Amino acid sequence: DEADLTAPVLSVSLGDTAVFRIGPAEGGKTQSLKLASGDVCALTGPARLARHGIDRLLAGSSQLVPGGGRINLTLRRAR
Template identity: 75%
Template sequence: MAPLSQTGFRLIPAALSVGAQAALLTEVLARVAQAPFYRPVTPGGKPMSVEMTNLGPLGWVTDAGGYRYQPTHPQTGEPWPDIPQALLDLWAEAAGAGAPPDACLVNLYREGARMGLHQDKDEADFAHPVLSVSLGDTAVFRLGGVSRRDPTASVRLASGDVCVLAGPARLAHHGIDRVLVGSSRLVPGGGRINLTLRRAGPGPG
């Protein structure tokens, strides 16, 4: 279990109450109505199993042009909706970061969706942490080290759990092995919504 206990990884179980989860989901889904979920493809042309959208000034996208952040939805051409205040407050409390997040990736995991091991490394400054919020079905989260060859360990992330990757764990490989279908009734139609807050651009000068 060493990878999960390495400096910089922190799991905060039940960080959000049942009521707070429902309220946050309502805010997120209202914004999804403006910036719909879509199924992205990797630079190699392979469709991802998750659906995604973004909130905030910048949004992470992937397509034939590569991985990057941009200010507009790739299908509608419209700016991404704002990040809910509840998430900004959570970042300030749990991440302990001076600069606020400017990107919130919203991933929707329906039955069968997963996320392979990867690093979050498209941001300008790795000194800023990554904060992840789980809503809906429980996910089996896998965390390794900076090298893909490092050993990995897994932990379950339930609805309302929050985890932070900072310091040495900021560039750790991580992913979602599977989602435990039906473990929550929070998300309409079932599944899991993951909210990943990041500081994509440089911090304030």
């Protein structure tokens, strides 16, 4: 339902820090980075269609979400 696959995807992280992993769409080596509460990740260009996901959460790294955990808001252009 996405109108334009060249439009960026924005991901907003709230709560516990997450270890985010990203790699080429066609497979290969991945990279990891930490996304803390309040971080915004923009997937643009080749990264827009990359394989990506959360590897694990760092429990207790934020007090924003009662009882712990993470909320992710993903924003993308759709019809």
